[in-house]
Amino acid sequence: MKLKLNLFLALPALFLLFNLQANAFSTASQDSTVDNCIACHQDNDNMPDNYNPEDIHYKVGLSCFNCHGGNPKTEDEDAAMDPDKGFLGAPSKEEIPAFCGRCHSDFAFMQQYRSEVETDQESQYYTSQHGTLLKKGDTKVAVCSNCHTAHSIFSPNDPRSSVYPANLPETCNACHGDAEYMKDYSIPTNQYKLYKTSVHGIDLYEKHDMSAPVCNDCHGNHGARPPELNSIPRICGSCHVKNLNYFSSSPMGKEMEEEEIHTCETCHGYHDIQKASDDFIGTGEKSFCIECHDEGDEGYITAAFIKSRIDTLKLKYSTASDDMNNVIIKGMDDIDISFKLKEARQKLIETRTAIHSFDTSQVNTIASQGIKLSNEAIGMAQKEMDEYYNRRTGFIYSSIALLILGLALYLKIRTKNGKDKKA
C-alpha cells in the first residue's frame, strides 16, 4: 500500500520532470537522460505523422535512435544526425522490410521482449506477392509500415492495432479498395464491399465475432498471395475441417483437384460467401449441381437423393419443434424432448456437412439417424399431449365422483332434516 502511494506521488513528479526537461532543452542539452530526438522534433513541431506515444516499441523502451540511428544525447543537430556516426534516417520503401528485419529477423534479440516469437516475417514477405513485386522495383506494393504503420504500432491483439482482426479488412482495403491506385494490377477492388456482405463479414461486424476469418486468414499475412485453385479446399478446411475431410475423400473432390476445377468457391463464392442454403444441392433452380449434371446422370440422381433426405429430415425436425412448442405452451414437461431435439439438430448439421462427401450412403446414414431422433421427439411430445388431455379427463371423472358423493351427502342431510322435523 505504501509502495503504491509512493508511486502515485512519483508519477506526476516524473511527468513534471519530463516536461521541464523538454522545455529546458537548450540548457539541459548535455543531460544523459534527455532524448534529444523527441525533444528537438517536438520543439520544431516536426514529429512523424501518426506518432503515438503508446506505440509498442516506445512502450518497451525503444526510441527513435534504435531504428533510425543517431545520437540522442547531444543537442547538436549535425552531430546527432551524422550519417558517419550511424545515423540512418528514414528508410526508402525498398529498404523497409530489411530495416524492420534487423531486429524482427533476429531471434536472440527478439527473445528479449517475448519468449515465443516468430522471426520469419521478412523471409515470408519476400515470398509474398507484395515482396515479389517489391524486388522487381514496384514501390507501390505494401511493405511493413503500410499494414502496421510506422509510429503507431500495436500488438495484433490490441484493438488499436491496424492489424487487429476487426481493423484488418479496412487496412487491406486502404490500397486494395482504391481503384485508381490498383489500376495497374488488373485485380478487382470491390473485395471489401463484398466481404462486408458475406457470412464472415456479418459475423465480424454485426456479431462482433473476432474469430471470424478476415483477409489474412485465407491469404496469409506476411506471405500474402492469392491462393492457388487446388489449395482453396485446404484454406477453407483449416476452419471447416469436417467439410474438407468429406470433400477430400470424395471422388468428386479428387477429380476437381486433378482437373483444377474450382472447388469450394464454385458453390459458395469467395469474398461474398453467403450462408449456405439447402437449395444449393438437389435439382432445383438454385442448385449448383445442375450446372454440371444433366437429368438422368449419376450426379443428378445423387443430388436429388441427397436433397430428398435433407428435406425429409428438416420436415421431421420442424414438426418435432412445433410439437415441442405446443408442449411448452400447455405447460407440460419439455426437458427430454428438448434434449432429443438438440441431438436431431446436431444430425441435421452433420448431414449438411456430409453433403460434401457427395455419397448417398454416408448422407443417408446420418440423415436417417436425425429422422429417427426427430420421430422419437414427436412421439415424446405426443405422450406429453396425451398426458395433458388425460389430466382433463381425470378431472372430469373426479368431478363426477365428487358430485355423486356430494349429492349423497346432500340427500342424507335432507333426509335427516325431514326425519327431525317429523320427530
Next chain:
Amino acid sequence: MKTLEDSKIFSWLHSRYDLSGILHLLYHKKVPVHKHTIWYYMGGVTLFLFLIQLLTGILLLMYYQPGENSSYESVRFIVNKVNFGWLIRNLHSWSANLMIFFAFVHMFSVFFTRAYEKPRELTWVTGVLLLVLAMVFGFSGYLLPWNELSFFATKVGTDIAGAVPVIGEGIRTVLRGGEDVTGATLSRFFGFHVAILPALFTIVLVVHLFLVQKVGMSEPDFFKKLPDEKKKFISFFPDFAIRDALLWLIVLYLLIFLALFFQWDLGIKADALSPAPTGIKPEWYFMFMFQSLKMLPPHLGFIEGEVFGVLFFGAAALAWMLIPFVKFNSKKYTKERIMLVLGTLVVLFIVSMTIIGYLL
C-alpha cells in the same frame, strides 16, 4: 338409524377402553342454527386444508431433497417425472394459501361475533397462535423450491426480522444459519417446515380443537335473546359433521380445479450471485406488512422507520391475541362499538395495504 355406538368395532373398543368420554365430546355439542351459521364452518374448512397439507406434504417428502444443488432439481423432478407429482405439489401450494385465507376468515368471523369472550379466551389465543404458525409455515415452505423469487424474498424477509432491536441480528443469524441466505438456510427452513413447525402446530391444534369441543359453539347476542322455543340447534355429530363433509368436498373440488388449471410456476433456480429480480414480493398474506414497512419514512423521530414498523406489528399481534383479556371500564355497549370499529379498521388496513402492495 344406525349410530356410531351400534357398530361392532365401536362396541369392541368401548367394552375394553370405555370411550364414553370421546362420545360425550362428540355428542354433547349442539350447533346453533341462525343466519350466521355459515361462519361456524370456516374453522372446519381450515382444518380440512391443514389435513390436505399434511397428506400432500408427506408425499412430497418422499421425493424432495433439500440442498442447494438438489432442492430445485427435486421439485422439478416431482412436477415433471413423478406420477401425479404435479398434482400433489400444486395441491400443497394451493391448499397452503387457501388454509391461511380461511384461517383469516375464521379469525375475523370469531372476532366480529365476539366469540372470543368468556369462556373462549384460550380458544382465541390458540387460534391466533395457529394463524401465526401457519404464516411461518408458509414463509419456510416458500424457500424450499429454491427458486430466484423465493431466495430473494427470504433474504428480504429475514432482513426484516433482523430489524428487531437488540435480538434482531441474532434472530436473523439463527434463521439464516449464517450471515447470508445459503444452503444452510435451506436446510434450516426444511427442518422448521417438516419437523419443528408440524410438532408445534399439532400440539396447539389439539388444544384448540379440544377447547372448541369442550366449550361448544358460541351463540351470537341476537340468538341468545331468542326464547328457547325459537332457538334452533343441530347436533355436532352427525348433523353438523355431515354438512362439514359436504363443504370439504366442495373445497376439495375447488382445490383440484385450481391445481389443474392454475399451476404454480417452478421459476428460475436461485443463484446467489445473480442480481435480485425486479418486483420481489412476499406471499400475499405478508403483503400488508411488507407494504406498510415500505411506506414508512426512514426515520420516525429517534427510531428508524423499519424498526418502528417491526415493533408495531409485533405489539399489534400480541395485543390482538390478548384481546379477550382487555377490560373496558365503560359500558358494554361502548366496548362492542370499539371492537367493531377496531376490527373494521384492521380489515380495511390489511385489505388496502395488500391491494396497494400488488398495484405499486
